[in-house]
Amino acid sequence: MNGSGVRPVFKGLFFVRSLPGGMLRIGEASPNRAVEIADEDGWVERLIRLMDGTRTVERLWRDLAAAAPSLTIEDVSEIVAELDRLGYVDDQGLRDECGLGPDELERFRANVNYFSYYSSMGSGPWGMQERLRGAEVTVIGAGALGCGVLLNLAGLGVTDLRIVDFDVVELSNLNRQMLYAEKDIGRRKIDVASEFLARFHFRSNPELVDMEITSAADAKKAISGSDLVVLAADQPYWLLERWVNQACSEAGIPFIAGGMNLCEGQVYAVVPGRTGCAACIDLQYGQDHAEHAAFLSDFRDSDFRMPSASIAPNYMVLAGIVGGEIARWFTGTAEMRSAGRVLAMNFDTYALETRIDFARRIPECPVCKDVY
Numbered sequence: 442m443n444g445s446g447v448r449p450v451f452k453g454l455f456f457v458r459s460l461p462g463g464m465l466r467i468g469e470a471s472p473n474r475a476v477e478i479a480d481e482d483g484w485v486e487r488l489i490r491l492m493d494g495t496r497t498v499e500r501l502w503r504d505l506a507a508a509a510p511s512l513t514i515e516d517v518s519e520i521v522a523e524l525d526r527l528g529y530v531d532d533q534g535l536r537d538e539c540g541l542g543p544d545e546l547e548r549f550r551a552n553v554n555y556f557s558y559y560s561s562m563g564s565g566p567w568g569m570q571e572r573l574r575g576a577e578v579t580v581i582g583a584g585a586l587g588c589g590v591l592l593n594l595a596g597l598g599v600t601d602l603r604i605v606d607f608d609v610v611e612l613s614n615l616n617r618q619m620l621y622a623e624k625d626i627g628r629r630k631i632d633v634a635s636e637f638l639a640r641f642h643f644r645s646n647p648e649l650v651d652m653e654i655t656s657a658a659d660a661k662k663a664i665s666g667s668d669l670v671v672l673a674a675d676q677p678y679w680l681l682e683r684w685v686n687q688a689c690s691e692a693g694i695p696f697i698a699g700g701m702n703l704c705e706g707q708v709y710a711v712v713p714g715r716t717g718c719a720a721c722i723d724l725q726y727g728q729d730h731a732e733h734a735a736f737l738s739d740f741r742d743s744d745f746r747m748p749s750a751s752i753a754p755n756y757m758v759l760a761g762i763v764g765g766e767i768a769r770w771f772t773g774t775a776e777m778r779s780a781g782r783v784l785a786m787n788f789d790t791y792a793l794e795t796r797i798d799f800a801r802r803i804p805e806c807p808v809c810k811d812v813y
C-alpha cells in the first residue's frame with residue numbers, strides 16, 4: 442500500500458469509540474469484529490473520521506499533519522493497511538469505477554453494505570453486486586422451492602433468469618408457492634412468476650421455458666449457457682436429478698439442488714471439476730447403505746407417490762439457504778457451504794448437519810470422470 446490513487450473509506454458498519462487509557466474500540470460484540478487498538482494521541486480516531494472516501498492516503502496524511510506533525514505518510518499508510526487487513530476499509534474508487542447505476546446503488550444499498558462486511562480495499566462490495574446483476578441463473582421448477590428461490594434472486598438483484606416449468610397454478614399450491622394467488626389458478630406458473638419479477642424490478646425479463654424435462658437431452662437444453670443452475674423440482678423422482686447432474690457435469694455448470702421430505706430439507710451443490718457429483722452421492726450412499734439399490738428399484742417400480750406434505754415456513758428457510766449459497770457463489774464472500782456436501786436441515790430442531798460429504802469424487806463414478 443502506498444499513497445497512490447486509492448481513496449480509503451471506513452465502512453459504516455462499525456461503531457468507533459474512545460475508551461479510557463488511550464484505547465480506541467472499533468466494532469462491538471461478535472459478529473461485529475471488535476478490536477481495541479492503542480490511540481494515545483487520538484490521531485487514529487481522527488484518521489478514521491477523515492476516511493470518508495474523498496481523500497487519498499497522501500491527502501489523509503496532509504490533513505492529519507496539522508494536528509500531528511511528527512506523522513509520516515508511511516505511518517498513515519501502515520495504519521490504513523492494518524485497518525484494511527482487519528476488514529474495516531473499502532476503496533471508494535472501486536465504487537466510482539463500478540458499472541452500477543445510481544438507481545442500483547440506491548436500491549441495493551443494503552446488499553452492498555452487507556457484502557462490505559466481507560470486502561477489502563482490494564475487492565470492494567460494489568463489484569459483488571455487479572456480479573449478481575450479470576449472473577445468468579436457470580431455475581428448474583417454479584413450485585414451492587422455486588418460488589422462494591426466485592424471490593431471493595429478485596432481492597439479490599439477479600435479473601438474467603431462465604425459469605423452466607410446465608405446470609399451471611392450482612388451488613392446492615397456495616399454501617406454499619407464494620408467488621401465486623387465487624386469480625392465477627389455471628395459468629402457467631412461468632407466466633405468473635415472470636409478471637411478479639417484472640413488477641418487482643424493471644430490469645427483470647426472464648426467459649421462460651415451458652418444458653417438462655423427460656431426458657438428459659431435455660436437461661441439456663434447459664441449462665445451456667447458464668452460469669449456475671438451481672434444481673428446485675423433484676419429478677420424475679430421482680431421474681430428474683440424474684439428468685440435470687449429467688447435463689451440468691458435461692457442460693461444467695455448477696448446480697444447487699434442494700428438496701423437502703416432511704420435516705427434513707436437503708441442499709447440496711455440485712461444482713464440476715471441484716466436487717463430486719450427484720451420481721457420486723448415490724455411489725457413496727449405496728456403499729454406506731447396502732439396501733439402497735433395492736429400495737430405489739422397488740420405489741421406481743411401485744406406483745407409490747408421496748402426497749405434498751409441507752408448510753410454507755420450511756420452504757422459506759430452505760429457499761433462503763439456496764439463495765444464500767447463490768449469493769456466496771457470485772460474490773465470493775464465502776465458499777458455498779453445500780459445495781460437495783448434502784446439508785440436511787431438520788425442521789423439528791432447526792439443526793443443519795452434513796449428511797453426506799462428497800467433496801471428493803468417487804473414482805469409479807461414470808458421470809463426472811471426464812470432468813476432471
Ligand SMILES: [Zn+2]
Binds near residue numbers: 718720721802807
Ligand atoms: Zn460423480
